[in-house]
Amino acid sequence: MRDLPGYWDWAPGMRNEAERGPACSGALMHIWLTEGGQRYHSSWTTTDAEVTSRILEDLPDALLDNGERDPKHGFLIQYEDETRIDADGNPVSWYLVMSTPDRFFWQRLDRIGVSTRNPTMVRCPDPN
Template sequence: MFAQRLIKAAVALAAAAFFVPAAAAQDQVLDPVTILPGLWGWDTEVREGADYGTCENAPLRIWFSDRGERYNAQNVGSEAVFTAPVLAHLPATAELAGILIRYDDEDRLDDAGNVVAWWLVMTGENSFIWIRNDWVGTGGSTAPLVRCDDSLIG
């Protein structure tokens, strides 16, 4: 099931030609700006050995600012806040939606020497994956993150 969602995400990214202006992605079925705020953790059934950033240990709190044009995230218990402008939206469906961000102060480079950008691809209302911009078309992604149930938060 995860593999099918990953394939759908990669196909949707390729089909979208990557750049739908953020302002044009209103009134879609899945809206990341509306659905993502809250706590998320690595899916420990898929990402074995994950001990940080899980729902039980330092889940990731996500919120948006500047009328949905800025992504913000912070692991519970950490002082570090990760911020990024929302550069583009993936055309949304009932099963898939996404945003493209490039973290402020990002220093990671892809193989071509470009600063990396990240697609946050929602594979449903309660899960998402990260696909680095240079991974598009390769099938590469992170393990999924899942919405944290209040009973799991450590």
């Protein structure tokens, strides 16, 4: 997941551009990893609120187009202090899936095969 840290926004067409402006022009999600890549952190650039989670597991290896295996294209997290509850009464867990080094999406673990994933996020330039 060496490609994940950075600034992210909803992909064009996945957001209300009329309200929020073009991608990478407003509030951005800042993501960083600590503890040797085993702890996820994120916050929006317009707030001091931070969410964090231990990385619970890596996604299974993916077979790349060139035939090589990619062992680190996503992971499972469960936010500390998560308030959303799944149908079994457990706090929801999320897969972060990187489709390319500059794109990822979230998928709730309890909704795989039942509902669509969240909209794609795209990498943005560092605003600083």
